[in-house]
């Protein structure tokens with residue numbers, strides 16, 4: 001059996017033991033680029049967090065935060081652009097649709113995830129505005145940090161749910177005894 005031109009990790013009559021062969025196959029499989037993008041986004045999210053924390057730390061030490069604040073704002077802007085491109089690619093290249101063809105029962109969950117995109121974009125835009133208006137005010141940057149933390153958690157859960165759909169789609173497509 002093949003999925004979109006990719007072969008599963010099994011030989012006929014040879015069931016995979018555990019998830020390791022499936023994980024290996026996913027790394028080469030139809031959703032490889034999608035998973036790699038999620039990993040890249042996770043790194044950008046972590047980097048943005050540490051840049052925002054750096055601003056608060058400078059303000060704690062009563063040091064001028066100009067450069068750190070500029071970097072934090074730029075990082076938020078870059079993350080906003082990266083997310084816009086990522087969501088557009090997900091919707092445009094139809095990764096979720098492809099997964100749903102393989103596992104139609106996730107249709108409702110996928111629809112909810114698609115709606116998340118708009119909300120997450122709104123939040124990151126608001127965050128960028130907050131950071132732009134925060135100046136050198138410590139409390140304002142603490143608000144940026146807290147809002148960012150809550151945004152990053154939602155984004156992480158969102159991406160995990162998408163990863164879960166693509167993994168399950170592949171598993172269902174392989175199917176028991178297929």
Ligand SMILES: [Fe+2]
Pocket residue numbers: 038086090158159162
């Ligand atoms: Fe995603």
